[in-house]
Amino acid sequence: MGKLTSLLTLLHNSSGEQEIKDELTKRGYRYTVGKVGAMDLFKVIAAIETTAKSNNIIDGDAYREVHALYHTILEALQGVGRGNVQFGEILRTVGLTFGIVRGEIEKYGYNGEWICVCIFGTIGAPKKGFEHDALGLGFNHI
Amino acid sequence: MGKLTSLLTLLHNSSGEQEIKDELTKRGYRYTVGKVGAMDLFKVIAAIETTAKSNNIIDGDAYREVHALYHTILEALQGVGRGNVQFGEILRTVGLTFGIVRGEIEKYGYNGEWICVCIFGTIGAPKKGFEHDALGLGFNHI
Amino acid sequence: MGKLTSLLTLLHNSSGEQEIKDELTKRGYRYTVGKVGAMDLFKVIAAIETTAKSNNIIDGDAYREVHALYHTILEALQGVGRGNVQFGEILRTVGLTFGIVRGEIEKYGYNGEWICVCIFGTIGAPKKGFEHDALGLGFNHI
Amino acid sequence: MGKLTSLLTLLHNSSGEQEIKDELTKRGYRYTVGKVGAMDLFKVIAAIETTAKSNNIIDGDAYREVHALYHTILEALQGVGRGNVQFGEILRTVGLTFGIVRGEIEKYGYNGEWICVCIFGTIGAPKKGFEHDALGLGFNHI
Amino acid sequence: MGKLTSLLTLLHNSSGEQEIKDELTKRGYRYTVGKVGAMDLFKVIAAIETTAKSNNIIDGDAYREVHALYHTILEALQGVGRGNVQFGEILRTVGLTFGIVRGEIEKYGYNGEWICVCIFGTIGAPKKGFEHDALGLGFNHI
Amino acid sequence: MGKLTSLLTLLHNSSGEQEIKDELTKRGYRYTVGKVGAMDLFKVIAAIETTAKSNNIIDGDAYREVHALYHTILEALQGVGRGNVQFGEILRTVGLTFGIVRGEIEKYGYNGEWICVCIFGTIGAPKKGFEHDALGLGFNHI
Ligand SMILES: [Mg+2]
Ligand SMILES: [Mg+2]
Ligand SMILES: [Mg+2]
Ligand SMILES: [Mg+2]
Ligand SMILES: [Mg+2]
Ligand SMILES: [Mg+2]
Numbered sequence: 001m002g003k004l005t006s007l008l009t010l011l012h013n014s015s016g017e018q019e020i021k022d023e024l025t026k027r028g029y030r031y032t033v034g035k036v037g038a039m040d041l042f043k044v045i046a047a048i049e050t051t052a053k054s055n056n057i058i059d060g061d062a063y064r065e066v067h068a069l070y071h072t073i074l075e076a077l078q079g080v081g082r083g084n085v086q087f088g089e090i091l092r093t094v095g096l097t098f099g100i101v102r103g104e105i106e107k108y109g110y111n112g113e114w115i116c117v118c119i120f121g122t123i124g125a126p127k128k129g130f131e132h133d134a135l136g137l138g139f140n141h142i
Numbered sequence: 143m144g145k146l147t148s149l150l151t152l153l154h155n156s157s158g159e160q161e162i163k164d165e166l167t168k169r170g171y172r173y174t175v176g177k178v179g180a181m182d183l184f185k186v187i188a189a190i191e192t193t194a195k196s197n198n199i200i201d202g203d204a205y206r207e208v209h210a211l212y213h214t215i216l217e218a219l220q221g222v223g224r225g226n227v228q229f230g231e232i233l234r235t236v237g238l239t240f241g242i243v244r245g246e247i248e249k250y251g252y253n254g255e256w257i258c259v260c261i262f263g264t265i266g267a268p269k270k271g272f273e274h275d276a277l278g279l280g281f282n283h284i
Numbered sequence: 285m286g287k288l289t290s291l292l293t294l295l296h297n298s299s300g301e302q303e304i305k306d307e308l309t310k311r312g313y314r315y316t317v318g319k320v321g322a323m324d325l326f327k328v329i330a331a332i333e334t335t336a337k338s339n340n341i342i343d344g345d346a347y348r349e350v351h352a353l354y355h356t357i358l359e360a361l362q363g364v365g366r367g368n369v370q371f372g373e374i375l376r377t378v379g380l381t382f383g384i385v386r387g388e389i390e391k392y393g394y395n396g397e398w399i400c401v402c403i404f405g406t407i408g409a410p411k412k413g414f415e416h417d418a419l420g421l422g423f424n425h426i
Numbered sequence: 427m428g429k430l431t432s433l434l435t436l437l438h439n440s441s442g443e444q445e446i447k448d449e450l451t452k453r454g455y456r457y458t459v460g461k462v463g464a465m466d467l468f469k470v471i472a473a474i475e476t477t478a479k480s481n482n483i484i485d486g487d488a489y490r491e492v493h494a495l496y497h498t499i500l501e502a503l504q505g506v507g508r509g510n511v512q513f514g515e516i517l518r519t520v521g522l523t524f525g526i527v528r529g530e531i532e533k534y535g536y537n538g539e540w541i542c543v544c545i546f547g548t549i550g551a552p553k554k555g556f557e558h559d560a561l562g563l564g565f566n567h568i
Numbered sequence: 569m570g571k572l573t574s575l576l577t578l579l580h581n582s583s584g585e586q587e588i589k590d591e592l593t594k595r596g597y598r599y600t601v602g603k604v605g606a607m608d609l610f611k612v613i614a615a616i617e618t619t620a621k622s623n624n625i626i627d628g629d630a631y632r633e634v635h636a637l638y639h640t641i642l643e644a645l646q647g648v649g650r651g652n653v654q655f656g657e658i659l660r661t662v663g664l665t666f667g668i669v670r671g672e673i674e675k676y677g678y679n680g681e682w683i684c685v686c687i688f689g690t691i692g693a694p695k696k697g698f699e700h701d702a703l704g705l706g707f708n709h710i
Numbered sequence: 711m712g713k714l715t716s717l718l719t720l721l722h723n724s725s726g727e728q729e730i731k732d733e734l735t736k737r738g739y740r741y742t743v744g745k746v747g748a749m750d751l752f753k754v755i756a757a758i759e760t761t762a763k764s765n766n767i768i769d770g771d772a773y774r775e776v777h778a779l780y781h782t783i784l785e786a787l788q789g790v791g792r793g794n795v796q797f798g799e800i801l802r803t804v805g806l807t808f809g810i811v812r813g814e815i816e817k818y819g820y821n822g823e824w825i826c827v828c829i830f831g832t833i834g835a836p837k838k839g840f841e842h843d844a845l846g847l848g849f850n851h852i
Contacts, residue, residue: 002275006152006262010145016158042517049517063393063556064425070551071355074516079221079278083793084653085510090642091610091617108271109347118277120148125638129250130631133144135260136221137277141348141425184801191801205677205840206709212835213639213708216800225509226369227794232358233326233333251631267354272347283632283709286559287436287546294432300442363505363562367651368795374784375752375759392555402561404429409780413534414773417428419544419563420505468659475659489698489819490851496693497781497850500658511652535773566781567774567851570843571830574720578713584726647789647846676839686845688713697818701712703828703847704789 001029001105001116002139008033009099009118029103030057037095039088039126041077048073048098048117057100058115058142065142068115069100072138076117079136087123094134096121102142115142143171143247143258144281150175151241151260171245172199179237181230181268183219190215190240190259199242200257200284207284210257211242214280218261221278229265236276238263244284257284285313285389285400286423292317293383293402313387314341321379323372323410325361332357332382332401341384342399342426349426352399353384356422360403363420371407378418380405386426399426427455427531427542428565434459435525435544455529456483463521465514465552467503474499474524474543483526484541484568491568494541495526498564502545505562513549520560522547528568541568569597569673569684570707576601577667577686597671598625605663607656607694609645616641616666616685625668626683626710633710636683637668640706644687647704655691662702664689670710683710711739711815711826712849718743719809719828739813740767747805749798749836751787758783758808758827767810768825768852775852778825779810782848786829789846797833804844806831812852825852 004024011017012033024031032055036047049069053060058069077085080094087094102115117138124131146166153159154175166173174197178189191211195202200211219227222236229236244257259280266273288308295301296317308315316339320331333353337344342353361369364378371378386399401422408415430450437443438459450457458481462473475495479486484495503511506520513520528541543564550557572592579585580601592599600623604615617637621628626637645653648662655662670683685706692699714734721727722743734741742765746757759779763770768779787795790804797804812825827848834841 002277003152003262006148006275006277010148010152041515045517061393062395063391063550064395066393066551066553066556067425067558070518074510075224078224082217082220082280084642085512085516086653089515089609089657090645090653091613092638107347109345109350111346111348114274116275120145124631125634127634130634132256132281132635133148133258133279134281135144135148135277135279137275138224139274139276141351183799187801203677204679205675205834206679208677208835208840209709209842212802216794226358227796227800228369231325231373231799232361232369233329234354249631251629251634253630253632266347267350269350272350274351283635286561290432290436290546290559290561294429294436359508362508366501366504366564368784370795373751373799374787374795375755376780398558400559404432408773409776411776414776416540416565416777417432417542417563418565419428419432419561421559421561422508423558423560467657471659487819488821489692489817490821492693492695492698492819493700493851496660500652503658511654511658515657533773535771535776537772537774567777570845571720574716574830574843574845578716578720643792646792650785650788650846650848682842684843688716700824700849701716701826701847702849703712703716703845704792705843705845706792707842707844 001101001114002137005099005101005116005118006137008101009097009120012097024101027103029101031099031101032057033097033099035097039093041087044094044096045073052100057102068140068142072115072117072140075138076119076136080119080123080134092123093126094121094123113142115140143243143256144279147241147243147258147260148279150243151239151262154239166243169245171243173241173243174199175239175241177239181235183229186236186238187215190242194242199244210282210284214257214259214282217280218259218278222261222265222276234265235268236263236265255284257282285385285398286421289383289385289400289402290421292385293381293404296381308385311387313385315383315385316341317381317383319381323377325371328378328380329357332384336384341386352424352426356399356401356424359422360401360420364403364407364418376407377410378405378407397426399424427527427540428563431525431527431542431544432563434527435523435546438523450527453529455527457525457527458483459523459525461523465519467513470520470522471499474526478526483528494566494568498541498543498566501564502543502562506545506549506560518549519552520547520549539568541566569669569682570705573667573669573684573686574705576669577665577688580665592669595671597669599667599669600625601665601667603665607661609655612662612664613641620668625670636708636710640683640685640708643706644685644704648687648691648702660691661694662689662691681710683708711811711824712847715809715811715826715828716847718811719807719830722807734811737813739811741809741811742767743807743809745807749803751797754804754806755783758810762810767812778850778852782825782827782850785848786827786846790829790833790844802833803836804831804833823852825850
């Protein structure tokens with residue numbers, strides 16, 4: 001599920017995207033892709049949560065699901081931040097695409113649903129083009 | 143370069159791999175893919191460094207290049223570790239595929255070569271199958 | 285559940301312990317208390333996991349449950365380590381009591397089971413008595 | 427002192443509180459309990475410092491004591507934050523009770539006064555009830 | 569270069585400063601010293617970047633150089649923050665002097681230019697005099 | 711005291727050392743300088759602690775003093791490690807000089823003794839010369 005979520009995010013708006021979506025659908029996974037640009041970290045988290053809720057990936061009225069997603073997002077942000085889970089506080093801004101996938105994993109012991117968030121995009125100085133790619137992946141049971 | 147390095151790593155041994163390699167070659171990038179499984183973090187770092195040197199991605203006799211690669215690896219490991227850059231110390235083991243790409247980026251201000259390391263694989267308990275996917279990306283000028 | 289798990293751990297072998305256990309039982313929670321002393325962090329994690337499995341708090345054959353417990357332990361260790369999730373590596377040793385509680389929480393949105401780990405004990409130099417108290421709490425859906 | 431500070435905080439406004447306070451008084455410790463709710467981390471720190479000063483746990487005109495308390499609070503916040511010493515920045519809010527205890531410890535080598543801060547409460551999304559318990563303990567010589 | 573940058577910063581406005589500057593000039597290094605006081609971390613980063621650009625230590629139009637300096641600053645801030653790369657968020661303020669040095673290092677393997685940032689000053693409560701010294705050093709190829 | 715400790719360490723075995731030592735003596739401070747090379751972090755900590763005890767900077771039989779020194783060392787190591795307080799675990803080795811200074815600070819509110827540790831040296835790959843300078847400073851009341 002991690003690989004598919006990563007490819008869904010990385011191939012967004014490119015030719016390989018449909019093939020990944022077909023595979024996700026075939027497996028019965030719920031998924032969505034969204035975008036957010038911000039200097040405030042909390043806005044990135046809010047955007048991912050809102051997208052997950054409005055696309056029915058999670059039930060926003062179930063704390064259990066909100067909790068699972070929140071920690072998955074925090075994990076993915078560790079990869080994006082690489083040692084400092086901070087954006088504007090350390091004078092950097094981000095332009096991110098994120099993919100969220102939820103579903104059952106058919107492996108021994110996995111029993112039940114899992115959720116995966118991939119975040120890919122640019123991170124850098126608040127000056128156009130002065131940025132480079134960043135990537136993170138979070139994974140949790142839900 | 144971040145997206146290509148990520149796809150090179152994620153699509154390793156799958157059908158899309160050649161297309162990525164062709165694109166990398168077309169851009170004049172040097173690249174390689176390797177694998178490592180370990181509980182010791184330093185073995186993962188050593189494996190990536192050795193692979194980079196033996197495939198002529200970096201010059202192992204130039205501290206400048208070794209330094210650039212080292213920090214790129216550390217960045218990628220932040221994504222894999224998600225808050226704890228530790229494997230065996232916290233009772234988890236990894237099975238990882240890594241891609242390393244180096245070359246010039248034709249964007250304003252980038253002048254010169256950059257290096258990118260993507261690490262993808264499984265992380266989990268020292269029990270077969272009790273693991274999930276993890277991903278990290280590091281990016282640096284060289 | 286966090287308060288009860290904390291009190292179960294802090295009051296272990298003291299007069300208030302039975303009252304806490306009665307309350308846990310009344311709520312239908314599964315719980316256990318264990319002890320571990322070590323300089324190696326992974327031994328502390330292993331001791332908590334083993335105790336949880338052998339006392340049927342979690343099913344050791346379900347990766348889902350092992351994953352939930354593992355992240356709960358890591359959270360609790362953040363409180364014990366206070367900034368460095370390391371023991372022997374930074375020349376300190378621990379003598380810890382840990383409580384593990386699992387059960388359903390009857391609050392809106394919590395639907396389903398949660399798991400909580402509290403770790404309390406001493407941390408300090410490898411010299412008897414040159415140590416002070418430390419405490420951590422982890423909390424997760426399972 | 428760590429256990430007593432933890433119990434003072436956890437049992438605040440419950441039946442066991444007086445017994446803990448009696449023990450603290452018997453030992454000649456100075457102590458207090460306070461509460462704070464916030465999304466801004468600095469407000470939590472300020473609330474604990476102000477409470478300590480206004481209740482004469484520390485002398486607010488002595489940098490030595492302010493310094494000791496500050497680092498004790500930071501340690502306790504590591505347990506509450508569990509890897510990210512951030513609240514509103516990562517879209518979470520807290521409702522916390524904190525206990526502060528200061529006094530001499532009658533153990534070989536401890537000579538002099540020590541200070542301990544325990545923080546217990548809820549941490550979670552900015553939505554009522556979508557939160558779980560968190561706990562932290564700091565300990566320092568003063 | 570690390571030692572010279574540190575001494576340039578520590579000896580700023582003291583008798584030994586000229587000797588260090590002479591040595592830096594002799595080696596053909598570009599260097600500057602600046603000051604910044606703030607509670608906002610991003611203002612410290614911005615001040616160092618602006619000083620580096622306006623004194624021609626780096627070319628502000630070259631992302632490559634901006635990237636190298638940025639990571640050097642982040643490294644130095646780790647030493648200043650000592651575990652929490654945060655100032656106002658955790659209720660502390662800083663008054664800092666920083667030195668920036670750039671040039672070629674004549675050691676085997678170093679080939680090319682490197683950049684070094686030293687930050688020295690006070691960190692503490694937002695109350696005059698309630699602060700102590702802090703120091704950090706970052707080092708990078710450029 | 712932070713500046714003097716830093717200069718004592720940086721100027722060790724150079725011409726300016728005696729002037730710093732004279733100033734330290736004039737102020738009535740106790741101080742020492744030592745060296746350690748290692749891949750194991752705990753050996754660095756042990757070397758600093760042993761040097762402090764054997765040179766009567768701290769009383770090794772007083773946990774209070776050992777505790778104060780330990781946290782001061784950890785702070786200094788944050789500057790040396792710059793984000794990862796790890797050496798051999800992440801495949802790097804260090805060659806360090808450290809200065810330890812203890813004494814009263816004659817500023818309002820400081821009342822009593824403080825301790826300061828500066829660590830300066832090289833950090834890098836386990837290959838001679840493939841290393842660069844690193845620096846850290848810790849500061850604590852004792
Ligand atoms: Mg996990
Ligand atoms: Mg970067
Ligand atoms: Mg949680
Ligand atoms: Mg301590
Ligand atoms: Mg370096
Ligand atoms: Mg301090």
